[in-house]
Amino acid sequence: MSKSNEPVLWFLFSAGGMISAMVFPILLIITGVILPFELAGEVTFERIHNAVKNPVVKLVLFFVIALPFFHWAHRFRFTLIDIGLKPISFLVSLLCYGGAITGTIVAAFILWKI
Amino acid sequence: MALQYDIVIVGGGGAGLRAAIAIGETNPKLKIALVSKVFPMRSHTVAAEGGAAAVIKDNDSFNDHCLDTIGGGEWMCDQDAVELFVNEAPKELIQMEHWGCPWSRELDGTVAVRPFGGMKIERTWFAADKTGFHLLHTLFQTSLKYNNVIRHDEWFATKILVENGRCQGVTAIEMRSGIMKVIAAKSVIMCTGGAGRVFPFTTNGAIKTGDGMAMAYRAGIPLKDMEFIQYHPTGLPGTGILITEAARGEGGILVNKEGYRYLQDYDLGMPLDIEDPKHPVNKSMELGPRDRLSQAFIKEREKEKTITGPFGDVVHLDIRHLGKKKIDKKLPFVRELTKNYIGIDPVYEPIPVRPVVHYMMGGIDTTIDCRTILPGLFAAGECACVSINGANRLGSNSLTEILVYGARAGNAAAVFANEHSEINLEALEKQGADEYKRITRDFLQKDGGSERIATLRKEIHQVMEQSVGIFRSESGLKEACNKIEELKDRFSSILIEDKSLNFNTELTSALELENMIDVAESIIFSALSRRESRGSHQRTDFLNRDDENFLRHSLAYRTETESRIEYQDVAITKWPPGERVYGKEE
Amino acid sequence: MTTYRKPVSNTWWLESKPYFLFVIREFTSLFVAGYCLFLLLFIAKAGDSQEAYATLILSLKSPTSMVFHLISFTFILYHAITWFNLTPKIMVFHLGEERIPNALIAGAVYLSWGVVSLIISWLILGS
Amino acid sequence: MATRRTCLWKRGVKVSETFEMEIFRYYPDKDNEPFIKSYEVPFRDDWVVLDAINYIKDEIDGTLSYRWSCRMGVCGSCGMMVNSVPKLTCSAFLKDYPSRKIRVEPLQGFPVERDLIFDMDDFMNKLTEVKPYLLRKEGEEKPLEEGEYLQSPAELAHYKQYTLCINCMLCYAACPIYALDSNFVGPAAIALAQRYNLDSRDQGRNQRQEVIASHEGIWECTFVGECSVVCPKDVDPAAAIQRAKVSSTLDWFKEKMIPRSKG
Numbered sequence A: 001m002s003k004s005n006e007p008v009l010w011f012l013f014s015a016g017g018m019i020s021a022m023v024f025p026i027l028l029i030i031t032g033v034i035l036p037f038e039l040a041g042e043v044t045f046e047r048i049h050n051a052v053k054n055p056v057v058k059l060v061l062f063f064v065i066a067l068p069f070f071h072w073a074h075r076f077r078f079t080l081i082d083i084g085l086k087p088i089s090f091l092v093s094l095l096c097y098g099g100a101i102t103g104t105i106v107a108a109f110i111l112w113k114i
Numbered sequence B: 001m002a003l004q005y006d007i008v009i010v011g012g013g014g015a016g017l018r019a020a021i022a023i024g025e026t027n028p029k030l031k032i033a034l035v036s037k038v039f040p041m042r043s044h045t046v047a048a049e050g051g052a053a054a055v056i057k058d059n060d061s062f063n064d065h066c067l068d069t070i071g072g073g074e075w076m077c078d079q080d081a082v083e084l085f086v087n088e089a090p091k092e093l094i095q096m097e098h099w100g101c102p103w104s105r106e107l108d109g110t111v112a113v114r115p116f117g118g119m120k121i122e123r124t125w126f127a128a129d130k131t132g133f134h135l136l137h138t139l140f141q142t143s144l145k146y147n148n149v150i151r152h153d154e155w156f157a158t159k160i161l162v163e164n165g166r167c168q169g170v171t172a173i174e175m176r177s178g179i180m181k182v183i184a185a186k187s188v189i190m191c192t193g194g195a196g197r198v199f200p201f202t203t204n205g206a207i208k209t210g211d212g213m214a215m216a217y218r219a220g221i222p223l224k225d226m227e228f229i230q231y232h233p234t235g236l237p238g239t240g241i242l243i244t245e246a247a248r249g250e251g252g253i254l255v256n257k258e259g260y261r262y263l264q265d266y267d268l269g270m271p272l273d274i275e276d277p278k279h280p281v282n283k284s285m286e287l288g289p290r291d292r293l294s295q296a297f298i299k300e301r302e303k304e305k306t307i308t309g310p311f312g313d314v315v316h317l318d319i320r321h322l323g324k325k326k327i328d329k330k331l332p333f334v335r336e337l338t339k340n341y342i343g344i345d346p347v348y349e350p351i352p353v354r355p356v357v358h359y360m361m362g363g364i365d366t367t368i369d370c371r372t373i374l375p376g377l378f379a380a381g382e383c384a385c386v387s388i389n390g391a392n393r394l395g396s397n398s399l400t401e402i403l404v405y406g407a408r409a410g411n412a413a414a415v416f417a418n419e420h421s422e423i424n425l426e427a428l429e430k431q432g433a434d435e436y437k438r439i440t441r442d443f444l445q446k447d448g449g450s451e452r453i454a455t456l457r458k459e460i461h462q463v464m465e466q467s468v469g470i471f472r473s474e475s476g477l478k479e480a481c482n483k484i485e486e487l488k489d490r491f492s493s494i495l496i497e498d499k500s501l502n503f504n505t506e507l508t509s510a511l512e513l514e515n516m517i518d519v520a521e522s523i524i525f526s527a528l529s530r531r532e533s534r535g536s537h538q539r540t541d542f543l544n545r546d547d548e549n550f551l552r553h554s555l556a557y558r559t560e561t562e563s564r565i566e567y568q569d570v571a572i573t574k575w576p577p578g579e580r581v582y583g584k585e586e
Numbered sequence C: 001m002t003t004y005r006k007p008v009s010n011t012w013w014l015e016s017k018p019y020f021l022f023v024i025r026e027f028t029s030l031f032v033a034g035y036c037l038f039l040l041l042f043i044a045k046a047g048d049s050q051e052a053y054a055t056l057i058l059s060l061k062s063p064t065s066m067v068f069h070l071i072s073f074t075f076i077l078y079h080a081i082t083w084f085n086l087t088p089k090i091m092v093f094h095l096g097e098e099r100i101p102n103a104l105i106a107g108a109v110y111l112s113w114g115v116v117s118l119i120i121s122w123l124i125l126g127s
Numbered sequence D: 001m002a003t004r005r006t007c008l009w010k011r012g013v014k015v016s017e018t019f020e021m022e023i024f025r026y027y028p029d030k031d032n033e034p035f036i037k038s039y040e041v042p043f044r045d046d047w048v049v050l051d052a053i054n055y056i057k058d059e060i061d062g063t064l065s066y067r068w069s070c071r072m073g074v075c076g077s078c079g080m081m082v083n084s085v086p087k088l089t090c091s092a093f094l095k096d097y098p099s100r101k102i103r104v105e106p107l108q109g110f111p112v113e114r115d116l117i118f119d120m121d122d123f124m125n126k127l128t129e130v131k132p133y134l135l136r137k138e139g140e141e142k143p144l145e146e147g148e149y150l151q152s153p154a155e156l157a158h159y160k161q162y163t164l165c166i167n168c169m170l171c172y173a174a175c176p177i178y179a180l181d182s183n184f185v186g187p188a189a190i191a192l193a194q195r196y197n198l199d200s201r202d203q204g205r206n207q208r209q210e211v212i213a214s215h216e217g218i219w220e221c222t223f224v225g226e227c228s229v230v231c232p233k234d235v236d237p238a239a240a241i242q243r244a245k246v247s248s249t250l251d252w253f254k255e256k257m258i259p260r261s262k263g
Ligand SMILES: Cc1cc2nc3c(=O)[nH]c(=O)nc-3n(C[C@H](O)[C@H](O)[C@H](O)COP(=O)(O)OP(=O)(O)OC[C@H]3O[C@@H](n4cnc5c(N)ncnc54)[C@H](O)[C@@H]3O)c2cc1C
Pocket: B010, B011, B012, B013, B014, B015, B016, B035, B036, B037, B038, B039, B040, B043, B044, B045, B046, B047, B048, B049, B050, B051, B052, B053, B131, B132, B155, B156, B157, B158, B191, B192, B193, B194, B203, B204, B205, B207, B208, B211, B212, B242, B244, B358, B359, B380, B381, B382, B383, B395, B396, B397, B398, B399, B400, B402
């Protein structure tokens, strides 16, 4: 019935869209001002370090990064097509989803390593 | 080159689509052409609001539906046709349900019914207040299933082709190219709808110019009961947009400028308080028949009890007491229309209304099988007169009629097509060529001309409103006869600026105008000859009903100069003529 | 018969405000991806060593970082708001005949946004 | 006489001089390039744009071609671009354009056949493709004698909104995606498919998915949302499409996760 792979791509896009909308604004505030300017007192390296080493946190972080990559890929693909790159839509898709897959692998690798 | 079909249906409204589906279902081998001057879903059935009547609930009976219809039509209905109609009605509406029509429902999931004017028991099925819209779209969408139905959308039919004493097709202009084609067929069904546009102030859309009636009339087929024209009591001033009778069915009331429910003065019963759980009482007061309500308005105006406004006099239709919730659920379209078109929110303010031309009881004379006197030509819907509506149609009977008789016409035409296979293509092509010549000569290649289409149209409007309105008289009608004569004359010097082929809507407007003049003529002559008052035909010089002489259908035949009127007996089976009783025990 | 078709220019999205806002909405995805990259960097450093992390925090004070964060924040906020506002269109609930009003669903989404943001701050920054 | 303020018909009609109305004209047989022609029209408070166009046709220039019929916003034929916004001209009041600059063009995104008339064939074909009629499984049709299918008001409420489409094509004219790629099935056709999919009496969703769940179906829509903004009947086709995406995605997962789950 599902005639294409669009459902998966759309699912990843939506999940990524939701996650980025929910958590990115607050993360931006934290990494943009709170941490550098110590607005919430000192947050120690140990605290952050231990957190990112925690397997559960790692798993969560993996999704928080990988899904938004797919959100970008899907959306950007259509944006480019809509504003005139339709003739090379295959190439556009390749680059976008390719980018997201690369991003996901890199994320997995980084999280794995630490 | 002629197109060849087994059956051609002219008109893609409710009647035409129902006919097409009927044939599509039972005769998948027959090739059907559905010719319509607008895309089928633009047909004016789309504008019907209130509902469609059929006996479905336990408290109702076929006998009551028949009697309401016949009494409502002041005994001018053919009773065999009414009985057939009433018996078939529930089946047709259930069929619509099975095709997906979103009927409004009771809590238990069965279809809901509402009261309507002139009906003793509530039996009007409805889909909020967009019933015609839902019926038409359901029919149109369902028709897409049948690949033997070939649509010719935006083709304008101009002439019925008769060969060898049989109807063998029509000519039609494909509007996008402007090319005229002969559409040959073994049988033809006319479903072209009404002709409200011959009047200035009407609920009818621009396309309702009586084309089919005029084509039949010119082909020698009589138009029946043309003098009976329904005014709906509640149209919006200015535009003539309809406020459905369902507004009164749900409990809305009509008041004059003093806030008085004036209908009680016109033999329509006594009002109950609007808070009374028994309000509104069926067949009484606001739920009386349309002819009586519209006439009451004129009398009220004579007493200077109506309200004056820039678009003429009005009375108020008050539905405020129903409350926002009920209005939004049952009458959302009423609210949408009044807000958009006159800036009134009926939740908070009464709606100004006045009578407006709404429906043609008369039409192409047909038998109960939808046959006309011309073999091979059938008709159904508002353009036809079988007749179930008599001198005054009851609201919500007509949507059901287009289904019952639409299907019947389809079946009858299929039988006819199966029995008559020979078609004289050569002769038809020649007729087609002549018709094309006529149109080119009279319109497309005509030089000069001085009469604007709009001017002539306005003049017909004027004369119709003045002389064939709610009340008529001999002197007015005679003047109208002369006027029509004059207009026919002036039509020959019509001005056509557009000589191009593609989508030449000036040409089609001219053809419509020609049709309107013919229909107007038949109306005026029929009204002149009927020297009595009955239903919607009220003569100030003949105040009473005259069963002795006029319990008969009038048939208008075309002649060189004017209509020739003949009469035909009304079919009476079980219900002898009696008094019309509203607002009291029968 | 011939027909006329108005050509669509590649700048169609500059020709009307709703279209322009739509394209801006779509372009927010670039900043989403950009911030993803930044997060990766942040995690790599935080998972590495105290020095690496400290250098990163220091660099966050730079104007470049601030400009990056500010612009990203603007676009991602636009993304978040448009996203939440459209959610009720996708999630349709009925209670009997009545449809649960869009405002209620959107309200619930905004509420959870607040809650999620609080939880995240608490988890990262502590009490 | 002016007793109430809100009431247009009572306040009286203001006919304040005239204004210039610009109309898109195109003759396929005479010239290949369309042009804009302006006409001097009375500016009446109670008039809609369609009234002004009718005035032009009746009194000034009989050669102007356009579609209209019901003049009550229900037949769907009078859609045009009014100052670049898709509108039903029978419900767009002149008084809502106080600047008195009105330009009328055919709905955008469609081939123009003549003046304000565009070619609807594409939509008619798409409508046919999405099977907009009630489908029942073999042998599950209820005979007419057994009466109606039961459907509660709540079940009716689930799809009712999507039945309200008048096929006016404003949504197509508003959708940039359709303008860019006319293969896109488009808002109204998808909303109508969804209308039947959500109808408790219908069992034909699988048959519609072929077209709906294809690339040219729901997946081409990028949720611009303008279709719903211009829709005169609040059908909200944008929502219909997004909801179809959700259910098609669920289908995909069901299919992949639970092999052979469909009967
Ligand atoms: C505002 C309004 C509200 C109404 N409400 C109700 C109601 O609540 N209940 C009720 O029972 N009735 C109601 N009626 C009456 C009812 O709607 C009509 O009588 C009925 O719909 C007529 O259907 P039809 O199929 O005969 O004609 P139409 O629907 O008018 O269709 C006519 C068809 O013929 C085609 N046609 C005409 N001329 C030509 C030509 N020359 N060439 C090619 N094609 C042509 C048109 O394109 C169109 O497709 C209402 C009517 C109006 C105007």
